[in-house]
Amino acid sequence: xxxxxxxxxxxxxxxxxxxxxxxxxxxxxxxxxxxxxxxxxxxxxxxxxxxxxxxxxxxxxxxxxxxxxxxxxxxxxxxxxxxxxxxxxxxxxxxxxxxxxxxxxxxxxxxxxxxxxxxxxxxxxxxxxxxxxxxxxxxxxxxxxxxxxxxxxxxxxxxxxxxxxxxxxxxxxxxxxxxxxxxxxxxxxxxxxxxxxxxxxxxxxxxxxxxxxxxxxxxxxxxxxxxxxxxxxxxxxxxxxxxxxxxxxxxxxxxxxxxxxxxxxxxxxxxxxxxxxxxxxxxxxxxxxxxxxxxxxxxxxxxxxxxxxxxxxxxxxxxxxxxxxxxxxxxxxxxxxxxxxxxxxxxxxxxxxxxxxxxxxxxxxxxxxxxxxxxxxxxxxxxxxxxxxxxxxxxxxxxxxxxxxxxxxxxxxxxxxxxxxxxxxxxxxxxxxxxxxxxxxxxxxxxxxxxxxxxxxxxxxxxxxxxxxxxxxxxxxxxxxxxxxxxxxxxxxxxxxxxxxxxxxxxxxxxxxxxxxxxxx
Numbered sequence: 001x002x003x004x005x006x007x008x009x010x011x012x013x014x015x016x017x018x019x020x021x022x023x024x025x026x027x028x029x030x031x032x033x034x035x036x037x038x039x040x041x042x043x044x045x046x047x048x049x050x051x052x053x054x055x056x057x058x059x060x061x062x063x064x065x066x067x068x069x070x071x072x073x074x075x076x077x078x079x080x081x082x083x084x085x086x087x088x089x090x091x092x093x094x095x096x097x098x099x100x101x102x103x104x105x106x107x108x109x110x111x112x113x114x115x116x117x118x119x120x121x122x123x124x125x126x127x128x129x130x131x132x133x134x135x136x137x138x139x140x141x142x143x144x145x146x147x148x149x150x151x152x153x154x155x156x157x158x159x160x161x162x163x164x165x166x167x168x169x170x171x172x173x174x175x176x177x178x179x180x181x182x183x184x185x186x187x188x189x190x191x192x193x194x195x196x197x198x199x200x201x202x203x204x205x206x207x208x209x210x211x212x213x214x215x216x217x218x219x220x221x222x223x224x225x226x227x228x229x230x231x232x233x234x235x236x237x238x239x240x241x242x243x244x245x246x247x248x249x250x251x252x253x254x255x256x257x258x259x260x261x262x263x264x265x266x267x268x269x270x271x272x273x274x275x276x277x278x279x280x281x282x283x284x285x286x287x288x289x290x291x292x293x294x295x296x297x298x299x300x301x302x303x304x305x306x307x308x309x310x311x312x313x314x315x316x317x318x319x320x321x322x323x324x325x326x327x328x329x330x331x332x333x334x335x336x337x338x339x340x341x342x343x344x345x346x347x348x349x350x351x352x353x354x355x356x357x358x359x360x361x362x363x364x365x366x367x368x369x370x371x372x373x374x375x376x377x378x379x380x381x382x383x384x385x386x387x388x389x390x391x392x393x394x395x396x397x398x399x400x401x402x403x404x405x406x407x408x409x410x411x412x413x414x415x416x417x418x419x420x421x422x423x424x425x426x427x428x429x430x431x432x433x434x435x436x437x438x439x440x441x442x443x444x445x446x447x448x449x450x451x452x453x454x455x456x457x458x459x460x461x462x463x464x465x466x467x468x469x470x471x472x473x474x475x476x477x478x479x480x481x482x483x484x485x486x487x488x489x490x491x492x493x494x495x496x497x498x499x500x501x502x503x504x505x506x507x508x509x510x511x512x513x514x515x516x517x518x519x520x521x
Contacts, residue, residue, distance in 0.1 A: 004052040004053075004055050004056050004059075005052070007048070007051075007052055007055075008048055008049060008052050011044070011045070011048040012045060012048075015041045015044055015045060018041070019038070019041055214253050214254075214255055214256075216252060216253055217252045217253065217254065217275070218252070218275075219252060222275055223247055223254065225278075225280050226245070226247070226254065226271070226274075226275075226280060227247060228280065228281070232282060233280050233281065233282065233285065234247070236282040236285045236286065237267065237270070237271070237285055237289075240270075240285055240286055240289040241263055241266055241267040241270065241289055242258065242260070242263045243256050243257065243258040243263050243264055243266075243267040244256070244257040244258065245257075245267075254271070256268060256271075260329075261329040261330065261331060262296065262326070262329035262330070265296060265329060266289065266292050266293055266296055269292045269295070269296070270285070270288050270289045270292045273288050273291075273292065274288055299325075300322055300325035300326050300328070300329075301318075301321065301322055301325055302325070303324075303325040303328050303338070304321035304322055304323070304324040304325030304326075305321055305325075307324050307325070307338065307342065307367070308321060308324065308367070311342065311345050311346075311349075311363050311367060312360065312363065313345075313360065313363060313364050313367060316364075317394035317395065319394060320368065320371065320390070320391075320394050320396075323371045323374055323390070324338070324341070324367065324368075324371070325338075326374040327341055327370070327371075327373075327374055330373060330374050335429065337370060337373060337374070340370065340428050340429065341366070341367050341368075341369065341370055342367065343428045344366040344367070344369060344370075344421070344424045344425050344428050345363045345364075345366035345367040346363070346366075347366065347424035347427055347428065348362040348363055348365060348366035348417075348420055348421055348424045349362055349363040349366070351420050351423070351424060352417070352420060355416075355420070357416065357417065357420070358417075361397060361399060361400065361417060362417055362420060362421070364396075364397070364400050365399065365400040365403040365404065365417055365421045366421055366424055366425075368387065368391055368396070368400060368404055369384075369387065369403065369404050369407050369421050369425060370383060370387065370425075371387040371390055371391070371404070372384060372385070372386035372387030372388075372390065372404070373387075375390075382408070382410060384404060384405050384406075384407060384408045384410050384411075385405055385410055385411070387404045387405070388401050388402075388404045388405030388411070391404050398414075398415070399415040399417050399418075400417075402414045402415050402417075402418055403415065403417050403418040403420075403421040403422075404421075406418045406421075406422065407421050407422045407425050408422075409422075445468055445500070445502065446464045446468050448500060449462075449464040449468060449471050449496070449500070449506070450462040450463065450464050450471075452492065452495060452496065452499070452500070453471060453473045453492055453508075456473075456488060456491070456492065457479070458475050458476050458479040458480040458484070458488070459473055459474070459475055459476075459488075460474050460475060460476050461473075461474040462474070468502065468506070469505070469506060469507065470506065470507040470508075470509065471492070471496075471506055471507070471508050471509070472509045472511060473488070473489070473492065473508065473509065473510045473511065474511045474512075475488065475510060475511070475512050477512050477513060477514040480512055482512065485510045485512045486510075488510050489508050489509070489510040492508045492510075493506075493508045496508070
């Protein structure tokens, strides 16, 4: 029983119950009211039937539409499946045709291979027959030779091998000796060539670092502000920076004195900011010095990053990059440490390229070889050993670690790159003008050069020129011949080389001349 029929039944029952109740309650009403109620009931039943029929028709229409929609979707799905099946069958037929074609080609190739194999077998049989005939002829030839020489083939072979063996040994020993001598000469020549090329291809600055910095002022009136009342400002600056400020009669200048270039730079920048600001008092001084110190730290990292980028070094630990940047504010014997390390790195790269080694690894070792000279904390270790520990701590390559520790022969050299770094460090530090020399030492070295030459007989005068890089010796023409001049030049050069310590090289020139003077009156 569907829902429409249930509604109708419920409606009819409700009407009947209503009529019955109406009759019981309103029994005393007039017949007209009864007829009206009956008419109303009949009308209600008719409306209910009409509503039920309409609902039934709507439901039937909805069911038909749903059926049509499902049927269309089903037909579409069947068509899609049929299309996929057709595509699959088509691909399968194509694969089958391809396989059949390959099988046909394979059969054809197999037949060709069989034909080649049969031909090869025939050729092998012919070769075997000819080999057998050749062996017979060879045996006959050997029997004839044995009959002529009165020796068997084994005896003749043994005698020949023995004679060739002795001859080969003597020739090999001579050849080995020649090769060793030639290798030594070529190795020394090639080493000198590589070193000279490396030096020639490296441009280095000649300027040296000093222990003072001059801070220029616009006028001498600012000196009073910098000194402050009873010298409190200048004491605050010296306490905050660790730099001595020397204010003397030098016009428009203040001298900053300290052994540490980093402290001098912080003091210079702080003074520059204070003078530009105009407010100079202890509290402001401490604030400016602290800001400048932070700025210098950022500048150190920037210098380190720029250096490693310019040298093409990658993957360096950030603490090592910071140490490289700090080298800019350190000096060794007056030579700027960063410039020295960059120069060593470039020399190492050039030498490594000439020797067929890893150029990037050589540059890395050259740049880091002196990182032990800029420690954050004081230590009793030498700079080479401290640098080796720092490189090992930050995960550097074992070859780089060994090169850093061995560049002053404090540890054993275990990699080929270590002597390269040592040689490049010596080249950078020993070239003329690279490092500062105390004036007294320089003058004494010049005097020693001249005295050494004057000690030889026949020497009249000796002059050290070009900052001690050339020694000119004037001899007496009556006592020294031309042949003696060449010998004297060689002996003086050898004695300088063995007895004196000097940067670079010294050229010895012996001058012998005969002058005849007449005066016409």
